[in-house]
Amino acid sequence: MALFLARRLLALALTLLVASAVVFGVLEVLPGDPAAMMLGVNARADTLAALRAEMGLDRPLLVRYFQWLGGLLTGDLGRSYTYDVPVARLIRDRVVVSLPLAVLAMGLSTLIAIPVGVLAAARHNRLTDVSVMGAAQLGVAIPNFWFAMLLVIVFAVELGWLPAGGFAGWDTGIPAALLSLLLPAVALALPQAAILARVTRSAVLETLGEDYIRTARAKGLTRTAALWRHGVRNALIPVVTILGLQFSFLLAGTIIIEQVFYLPGLGRLIFQAIAQRDLIVVKDLVVLLAATVVVVNFLVDVAYALLDPRLRAGQRGY
Amino acid sequence: MQRFVCGALLGALVAGPALAARDDMIMGMVLEPPHLDPTAGAAAAIDEVVYANVFEGLTRINEAGVVRPGLAESWTVSEDGLVYDFKLREGVRFHDDSAFDAEDVLFSFQRAMGEGSVNANKMIFEPIHSIDSPAPHAVSITLKQPSGNFLFNLGYGDAVIVAPESADGNKSNPIGTGPFTLSRRVSGDRVELARNDDYWGEAPALAMATFKFISDPAAAVAAMMAGDVDAFANFPAPELMTQFEADPRFQVVIGSTEGETILAMNNAREPLDNLQVRRAISHALDRQAVIDGAMFGYGTPIGSHFAPHHPAYADLTDRYPHDLDRARALLAEAGYPNGFSATLKLPPPSYARRGGEIIAAQLREIGIELEIIPVEWAQWLEQVFRGKDYDFTIVSHTEPLDIGIYAEDDYYFNYHNPEFDAVIEKLVGTVEPAARNELLGQAQRIIADGAVNGFLFQLAKHGVWNTNLQGLWYNSPVQANDLTGVYWEE
Numbered sequence: 131m132a133l134f135l136a137r138r139l140l141a142l143a144l145t146l147l148v149a150s151a152v153v154f155g156v157l158e159v160l161p162g163d164p165a166a167m168m169l170g171v172n173a174r175a176d177t178l179a180a181l182r183a184e185m186g187l188d189r190p191l192l193v194r195y196f197q198w199l200g201g202l203l204t205g206d207l208g209r210s211y212t213y214d215v216p217v218a219r220l221i222r223d224r225v226v227v228s229l230p231l232a233v234l235a236m237g238l239s240t241l242i243a244i245p246v247g248v249l250a251a252a253r254h255n256r257l258t259d260v261s262v263m264g265a266a267q268l269g270v271a272i273p274n275f276w277f278a279m280l281l282v283i284v285f286a287v288e289l290g291w292l293p294a295g296g297f298a299g300w301d302t303g304i305p306a307a308l309l310s311l312l313l314p315a316v317a318l319a320l321p322q323a324a325i326l327a328r329v330t331r332s333a334v335l336e337t338l339g340e341d342y343i344r345t346a347r348a349k350g351l352t353r354t355a356a357l358w359r360h361g362v363r364n365a366l367i368p369v370v371t372i373l374g375l376q377f378s379f380l381l382a383g384t385i386i387i388e389q390v391f392y393l394p395g396l397g398r399l400i401f402q403a404i405a406q407r408d409l410i411v412v413k414d415l416v417v418l419l420a421a422t423v424v425v426v427n428f429l430v431d432v433a434y435a436l437l438d439p440r441l442r443a444g445q446r447g448y
Numbered sequence: 449m450q451r452f453v454c455g456a457l458l459g460a461l462v463a464g465p466a467l468a469a470r471d472d473m474i475m476g477m478v479l480e481p482p483h484l485d486p487t488a489g490a491a492a493a494i495d496e497v498v499y500a501n502v503f504e505g506l507t508r509i510n511e512a513g514v515v516r517p518g519l520a521e522s523w524t525v526s527e528d529g530l531v532y533d534f535k536l537r538e539g540v541r542f543h544d545d546s547a548f549d550a551e552d553v554l555f556s557f558q559r560a561m562g563e564g565s566v567n568a569n570k571m572i573f574e575p576i577h578s579i580d581s582p583a584p585h586a587v588s589i590t591l592k593q594p595s596g597n598f599l600f601n602l603g604y605g606d607a608v609i610v611a612p613e614s615a616d617g618n619k620s621n622p623i624g625t626g627p628f629t630l631s632r633r634v635s636g637d638r639v640e641l642a643r644n645d646d647y648w649g650e651a652p653a654l655a656m657a658t659f660k661f662i663s664d665p666a667a668a669v670a671a672m673m674a675g676d677v678d679a680f681a682n683f684p685a686p687e688l689m690t691q692f693e694a695d696p697r698f699q700v701v702i703g704s705t706e707g708e709t710i711l712a713m714n715n716a717r718e719p720l721d722n723l724q725v726r727r728a729i730s731h732a733l734d735r736q737a738v739i740d741g742a743m744f745g746y747g748t749p750i751g752s753h754f755a756p757h758h759p760a761y762a763d764l765t766d767r768y769p770h771d772l773d774r775a776r777a778l779l780a781e782a783g784y785p786n787g788f789s790a791t792l793k794l795p796p797p798s799y800a801r802r803g804g805e806i807i808a809a810q811l812r813e814i815g816i817e818l819e820i821i822p823v824e825w826a827q828w829l830e831q832v833f834r835g836k837d838y839d840f841t842i843v844s845h846t847e848p849l850d851i852g853i854y855a856e857d858d859y860y861f862n863y864h865n866p867e868f869d870a871v872i873e874k875l876v877g878t879v880e881p882a883a884r885n886e887l888l889g890q891a892q893r894i895i896a897d898g899a900v901n902g903f904l905f906q907l908a909k910h911g912v913w914n915t916n917l918q919g920l921w922y923n924s925p926v927q928a929n930d931l932t933g934v935y936w937e938e
Contacts, residue, residue, distance in 0.1 A: 213482050
């Protein structure tokens with residue numbers, strides 16, 4: 131297990147190093163001078179030079195890369211060009227919106243999808259199964275931003291139950307804040323739930339054909355008990371894989387969903403930062419998102435090991 | 449029964465506040481200001497939040513585009529137009545309770561003019577030779593040469609008065625002299641202003657004003673429809689205005705801006721360096737088709753680089769009537785009977801992206817093939833504006849009274865005409881309004897004659913707000929949302 135973890139951790143660190151170099155390089159090549167962007171068309175050349183010096187853009191490329199990398203390692207993310215505040219503070223302000231949103235959406239989709247998927251598998255080829263899978267097919271096909279607009283039209287514009295967007299802020303109380311995250315979370319969760327339900331169904335179906343289920347039934351377990359005690363646990367490996375992948379999709383999804391619901395989250399920050407050439411924020415955020423994805427994948431690997439004892443010894447059985 | 453009681457209670461809750469006129473409002477904006485210091489950035493969104501609300505200058509521009517007294521109560525200009533004596537208002541205090549006097553004016557101007565200044569509009573201060581204060585509430589400014597625009601320019605957001613004690617913190621904690629103070633800022637979401645009870649002038653009717661940032665047009669519509677936002681002074685999508693027009697809850701206001709939208713041409717590049725070719729292009733353009741197709745009918749045609757609502761406007765829209773035969777003949781005379789190909793770089797706004805496709809189709813009629821290249825603003829600034837690496841581009845020039853850019857040495861049009869430069873030079877030194885208007889008329893004619901650019905239309909301001917909300921600006925002589933006169937009608 132220790133060797134397994136050490137190997138995975140080394141891969142994680144190398145991935146992040148490569149990611150940081152790629153991000154830095156790509157943003158250097160991209161046209162668009164952050165100082166010119168801030169000062170607009172009436173700026174004089176000396177004003178531009180003064181601002182570029184203030185932002186440290188006049189230093190050589192490699193120096194800036196290593197300064198940035200060193201900063202990242204010591205937890206100093208630098209200062210936003212446009213907002214002129216520490217990037218760490220910007221990110222902290224936005225994470226409190228995006229992370230709860232992603233977790234809420236993830237929770238919702240798991241809560242919906244796993245029971246539905248297991249149910250569909252248990253009722254294989256019957257009406258419940260067919261209708262659930264039909265709905266899931268639809269859910270996979272619907273883009274989440276379109277679904278989001280539909281939710282807004284119904285629940286905010288027509289019924290007036292929920293705000294059309296915006297974030298109340300945690301300081302106005304947890305219920306109000308959760309309420310403003312509800313529609314975005316549903317919009318994010320349903321398409322994910324559809325995928326997850328399909329995967330759960332086929333994974334459970336597969337395990338139901340295994341010998342140990344027959345043994346369990348022969349031992350005298352009911353069909354349902356055999357399904358829940360032996361079938362579902364064994365079906366969880368592909369489900370956890372998909373959950374890990376979905377977390378990355380959720381992060382990407384928040385970029386669009388935060389636009390539709392004008393939520394002040396990380397997605398909106400990265401979108402704005404790209405448009406305004408706030409390159410330091412873009413670099414920090416992309417590395418942060420990459421790190422999140424890599425760490426989640428790492429956790430998924432660890433979860434495999436916990437779910438499947440064969441993997442702990444380092445010998446991958448399949 | 450229970451449901452009935454709940455309904456009645458809810459009704460009472462909703463009706464209660466409605467009895468008294470509201471004294472708060474929520475204004476939607478497309479872009480979030482990166483920070484709140486108008487003297488340290490070009491972003492229009494900064495001025496749209498703080499101009500006249502939080503910060504004030506010596507003069508201010510009103511809705512009609514007229515210069516009014518601001519922190520300067522009155523002024524006199526010397527006979528030769530070189531010395532401006534301002535009498536400052538007394539009893540004005542900054543939001544941190546420090547007193548306003550001539551020292552603050554000197555500090556603000558020296559800071560903007562000085563080395564290391566990051567003021568985005570330094571040209572405002574370029575005519576200044578010296579500045580001093582003969583008394584605590586008097587400022588005397590001596591210019592290098594007369595400047596007809598000086599008082600107007602002092603009304604820009606870039607020239608507001610800040611205090612030495614607080615200037616460095618203005619980006620996040622703006623301390624001005626205006627009728628509103630910053631009460632809360634949620635980065636990425638909103639800025640809240642509260643009424644300043646110690647304001648020197650007339651107190652605004654609003655006790656609270658919130659600016660909410662919604663960049664997606666569909667989300668902006670939903671926010672208006674759901675009542676989450678009371679007003680969008682600059683609505684992002686003209687194509688969505690019709691659904692507000694039909695709704696009695698909203699008033700739709702189409703005003704004018706200072707944005708001359710032009711098909712800019714690189715006058716230094718072959719074949720655009722040829723006057724005949726540029727004239728042919730001008731004849732091939734159908735402005736109304738562009739306005740209808742790209743702006744859904746909102747916009748006023750222009751025939752030169754000048755705003756139709758300005759008193760000095762000369763109507764030159766007939767200078768090059770839409771005439772394809774004439775256009776083809778001119779192209780043939782210039783030696784391009786079969787036309788030519790070129791590139792058209794388009795920044796993100798819809799007037800450019802949609803307008804560009806229509807213009808490409810119009811120019812194809814006379815054999816000019818345009819390759820459309822969409823660019824982001826940062827790229828546009830770098831490649832087109834600074835690098836002058838382009839053939840055609842479409843952009844709206846939103847600075848007020850900016851015809852003088854055609855006289856700049858190193859501007860991206862690459863247009864050089866000593867006759868025009870002489871008119872502008874004379875204009876800069878002319879203060880008398882009638883003489884200025886005469887010169888401005890000449891300037892408009894010269895660039896129209898030279899077909900320097902394809903002059904398309906004056907950008908409209910599409911506003912939508914609650915029917916009961918009064919006092920918002922219909923027009924945008926400067927980029928601002930002046931809330932001082934806004935109130936709710938009962």
